[in-house]
Structures are given as structure tokens and as C-alpha cells.
Amino acid sequence: IYSMVRTFEIVLGKLWNRLFSGVEVVNPEIPSELAAQDYEIVFVPTHRSHLDYLLVNYTVFHSGLPSPHTAAGINLNFFPMGWFLRRTGAFFIRRSFRGNRIYTAVVEEYMAYLLTHGYPISFFPEGGRSRTGRPLPLKTGMLAMVVKSFVRNYERPIAIVPVYIGYDKVMEVKSYLKELSGGAKKKESMFQLLGARKLLKMYYGKAYLSYGEPIILSRFLDATQPDWKTFADSKPEWLSSAVNDLSQQVSKHLNEAAVITPISLVGLALLASNHKALPLEELQAFIEKMIELNTRLPYHANVKVMSHNFAEILESAQKLKAISLYQHAAGDVAFV
Structure with missing residues (x-):
């Protein structure tokens, strides 16, 4: 995987130079300091563009940290994009798990495996790209999986790091305008990817990535549910309310990291x-x-x-x- 990630870094470095006049990273010391303290890091970025996946992983890896395993929508699992992203740490999930307990259990176990074996994770809590630039209400499913995994095994401390992503100009702005005007969303495909080549000739200003104040999961649970360690073998009744409070905290920290x-x-x-x-x-x-x-x-x-x-x-x-x-x-x- 390292050779592919290294290739990924070189290719993306050239892509950023072509698209943007610069990538501004704010508070870059936050993940580095957490990694030095042996925290398992869960990155939770805002979602404005398909470039977000690439920008987060590139910035993290370029700073000397392991590239996170990123939960990506199954709509991106098409050749060659799916092949490439999977080999740089992405794993694809469905938009909704509702009504499918087996699928939910498999994803939960995979998330728990990553967290308990020292792999950083990244997922987009809004669930999809914002077409207006305004933050969307956060989905709580993936956050619940992180909390449940930690309650089961809290030996490795977890830090949730909000990441604000912004652009002077979003690459998909024209398609967003069509969708907001009532047009149907086009399904991602190889043909759409090839058609996007003309977008590489345009100027998009700068991209911005700002790390927000991290949420130390053990401290959060100590404050909201002091006896949380006694529920390690079951799904506690307080889980839903705790995850809702956590999502509010994440949303607040994302706003506070805005540029x-x-x-x-x-x-x-x-x-x-x-x-x-x-x-x-x-x-x-x-x-x-x-x-x-x-x-x-x-x-x-x-x-x-x-x-x-x-x-x-x-x-x-x-x-x-x-x-x-x-x-x-x-x-x-x-x-x-």
C-alpha cells in the first residue's frame, strides 16, 4: 500500500499545482501532537467536493502521518477511480444501512478492527456533499460505530478531529447549480471522469483545510456518562443520546474551525x-x-x-x- 500511497502523493501534488494557487493548512500541529501522544485519530471533515477525499488524505500523509482509511460512498466505486481509491486506503459503504443488520454488523466490526489496530480513520459526517456551502445536519451512524467500538475496547485512546474544508471556487459548481435548479444528479462513472478533464484547465483559487479543536472521546464520555466503562459488553441505553450530543459537539467544532x-x-x-x-x-x-x-x-x-x-x-x-x-x-x- 505504501508504494501506491507514495504515488498518490506525487500525482496529487501535481494536481493541486494545476488546479490551485495554493493549499492553505490551518492548525497543522493538532494531528501531529495527537499522534505523538499515541491517540487513534478519527478525522471528520466537512464535505463540499469530491476533491475532499483526496485533499484530506494528501494533507495528512504529506505532514508525515499515516494516510487515513476513508469511508467513501459506494457511488465512487467505479473503474478506475474505485480501484485507485481502494489501494490508497478507501473503503466503500452504502448510503443507508437501514433494515440490513448483517451489513451494519460487518461495517461495525471493520471499523472496530481499524480503531483497535492503530489505523487512523476518516469519514464525512454530513453524509454527502453540500450543494450550497452551508453545513448539513450530521448523520450519526458512523459516530455511533466509533463510540461503540471504544466502549468495547478503550485501551487505545481516540481523538475525533473536526476538519473544515473550503475552496475559493468548487470544481462542481456548475453541476450544483443544475441540481439546485431541479436537475437530476448525474451518476458518477468513468465517462463522467473523462469529461471532467476540461475542468482541469480552469482556475479555482486556493483550497483551505483547517483542523478544529479535537474531541477526546474518553473525556467526552466521562463528562456525559461517568459510568460508561461498565457497559463494555452490551449496547447501553444511553448510546443514542450520547452520540447525538457528540454530533452536536463535532458540528460546533467544525464551525469554529472555519476560514x-x-x-x-x-x-x-x-x-x-x-x-x-x-x-x-x-x-x-x-x-x-x-x-x-x-x-x-x-x-x-x-x-x-x-x-x-x-x-x-x-x-x-x-x-x-x-x-x-x-x-x-x-x-x-x-x-x-
Whole structure:
């Protein structure tokens, strides 16, 4: 597997250089410090694009840590993508386990095997890609499997690490717009993969990956269910409520790990204006005020503003062709 993962790293390094002007990683010390303390790490990223699978595994491996085994939707198990992903640590699961106890038991045992044998895991708790950029309600099935495995065998400590993923421009933006307009979702296939080659010629700005505050599972259970260690051989009655509380905690930590990108600042300013247009002076004043507001009243210490320079912010939006400039003697106007 190592040779395939190493090849995977080289190929993805070239892909990122082709697609993005950079990949910004925030709080990279978090997983490294947890690994040094011998924690089993469960990465729980937000889900915005098919690139998320690749970005998380590449970033983790590139930092010197083992590439996580990633739970991927069975819709991606087509040749050659399924063949490639499986050999770099992915395992494919169905969208729903409802009504199939045997399948659920098999996946639970596989998850428990990975966790108790020292393999890091990654899965997307939203269950699918967000088409709007807004976070989706978290699914609790995979989190429940992690908790049940830990209750059965708590010798190896587990840390759940929320991972916020963002892009200046999502590669699938056109297909998302079609789906949001009522169009049917196209099934992933080799032909769709080949058709995506033209997307590699476009510019997508930067990608962002931010590690949030980890949740130490033993501490969480100690706080919510102090006698949890006495239920090692059965499914406790408190499991569902504990997992729901855990999902709320994960969701909160994901929000706290968000990054404020240049394009989001420009979009907020222009879309909030009456005519979706502002003179550059007003646009600059608005953006600088938003940055100052975040500095004085931060949502959380982990929330990062990726650029404080208005000229850089404006240039980034123009490069992405997200805005246009109308030149006028009284002053230029930016508009959507």
C-alpha cells in the first residue's frame, strides 16, 4: 500500500499545482501532537467536493502521518477511480444501512478492527456533499460505530478531529447549480471522469483545510456518562443520546474551525448591497470593517481570516472571475 500511497502523493501534488494557487493548512500541529501522544485519530471533515477525499488524505500523509482509511460512498466505486481509491486506503459503504443488520454488523466490526489496530480513520459526517456551502445536519451512524467500538475496547485512546474544508471556487459548481435548479444528479462513472478533464484547465483559487479543536472521546464520555466503562459488553441505553450530543459537539467544532476567505468577504459585501454593486472605496471600507469585527469579537480563536490586504482580496476575486469592475471617472465600481 505504501508504494501506491507514495504515488498518490506525487500525482496529487501535481494536481493541486494545476488546479490551485495554493493549499492553505490551518492548525497543522493538532494531528501531529495527537499522534505523538499515541491517540487513534478519527478525522471528520466537512464535505463540499469530491476533491475532499483526496485533499484530506494528501494533507495528512504529506505532514508525515499515516494516510487515513476513508469511508467513501459506494457511488465512487467505479473503474478506475474505485480501484485507485481502494489501494490508497478507501473503503466503500452504502448510503443507508437501514433494515440490513448483517451489513451494519460487518461495517461495525471493520471499523472496530481499524480503531483497535492503530489505523487512523476518516469519514464525512454530513453524509454527502453540500450543494450550497452551508453545513448539513450530521448523520450519526458512523459516530455511533466509533463510540461503540471504544466502549468495547478503550485501551487505545481516540481523538475525533473536526476538519473544515473550503475552496475559493468548487470544481462542481456548475453541476450544483443544475441540481439546485431541479436537475437530476448525474451518476458518477468513468465517462463522467473523462469529461471532467476540461475542468482541469480552469482556475479555482486556493483550497483551505483547517483542523478544529479535537474531541477526546474518553473525556467526552466521562463528562456525559461517568459510568460508561461498565457497559463494555452490551449496547447501553444511553448510546443514542450520547452520540447525538457528540454530533452536536463535532458540528460546533467544525464551525469554529472555519476560514474566512477573500472571496467570501467580497461576496458578503456585494450580495448584501442593494444592487449587488459597490464603489471600490465602500467595498474596501466594508471588508476592513468585517475583518476588524472578527478581530475584536472573534467567533472562536481557531477562525482565521486568510488575507487582511484589500488589494490582494480584490485581485483574488478578479482572478476567479467572480466580480467585474466598471471604470468611472468618479471611481470604479465592483459588481457581481
